[in-house]
Amino acid sequence: MSCDTKTNDGCSSGYVADSAISRPLIPPRPGQKCQHGWVSHSLLIMLVNVALCGMAIQACFIYRLYQLKPLISVLSQDTPAMSSKLVGDGKKEVSLPAEWPGYSNPSKPAAHLTDGQDISHGPNVMTWSTIASPLLYKMDYKDGGLVIQKEGYYYVYSKVFFLDKNFFQHSVVLCTEKYSGKAIPLLMSEHLAPKSREAWSNSYLGGVFHLDKDSVLLVNVSNTNKLKRHRSFENIFGAYMI
Template sequence: MTQEGVKYPSVYTVDSYRTAPPPLPPRPGRRRPIGATQVLLLLLVTVALCGMVVEAWLIYRLYNPPPAQTTEEMSSAAKMIGNAPAIGPAPTKWARLVEAPSKPVAHLTDGTDVANAKHVMAWSEIADPLLYKVGYKNGSLVFKENGYYYIYSKVSFLADQGWHHSIELKTKYYLGKNSIKLLTSRPSLHSKQSNSFLAGVLHFYKDDAIFVKVSDTSHVARGDPTQNVFGAYMI
């Protein structure tokens, strides 16, 4: 039994697990630098997004084109262009052609402006002649480039007999001759032919000239310009 009057010490509970202070929170460190790979990836993503935006705009314009110009706007624009000063020489006009030929070519016809000599045919310079890299002078076609050419001529005569028709050449490579006969035609004794056609493929040099010669130009039919033609083209 406990004796009365005896004092006992107070009882204390000791926590052996709290002998050390609690740990401090982690100290914030420095941020890691951004590497080259991350920069490259960012650039690629940016480029891809820009491409998507451009593609979306193009698709929108494809399905939603801008409104067409009105007649008044077009006329005002045409007036502005017409009043603008011309720059450089005027473009070459091709009356009969959609585009310029790829090789030299010539085609001539008869016409009201033609004045034939006694034996040499002349050709119209106002009846829409076709001359590309081939000149025309005094009834002759003058070649400006060496090469093989298909040449032809058609002449209509009023008489059935007593005529002849030829294509002749003037060249500096044959001395002592005014011209060289290349192709010729004349009717037979029993022929009723009144049209003569000559054609062939020959080689010509630069500045060579060919012309059409007949027995008498007064016997040539002149009613229709297409009855008498003369031409050549490079092959």
């Protein structure tokens, strides 16, 4: 933009104004500056809260861990040690507890016996392990037999695992003074297999009987050499009052 002016001496003077000169920057309004400060302050507060929440959660986990520590210690003491061994084909045998934890006593007389490597059977009468934590409550064990201490009705059972070849007999017998101490068969099973056949089989016997005090229960087999004694729980014997 150009302008002409006359001076007192009649001369004209002119000046040129550059329209491209930038206008001065307008300072931000006070409201905008406050708004940006409020956002930054809110974000900072939110981050601090998140950090505090994380610390609180971590403290809770640590507290719970210390609370569970005594319980874990008790469980580790109550849990029985496990034992296992390798069988002939290299496979690991089923692991069994070396000691069972203590339980409350039954309400009535009961007994449960298992086979074991610590005993040796006779030719026909089976004997039972005394180191495998047998269950004997208000009943006695003597020379392979269960001795009844209280008269009543009992469920009597036995299972054996044997080589099924030719002839095999499995029975539970009762010895009582009523019959001059003679063995009275209570339960019996017989297996007869062809000579060409050879396989492992199970025989299970079970029944309810009235038993007198001091009566003795025994398990007989035709040949104890045919018994499979790889695992203790494969041959069992027991009774309980009903």
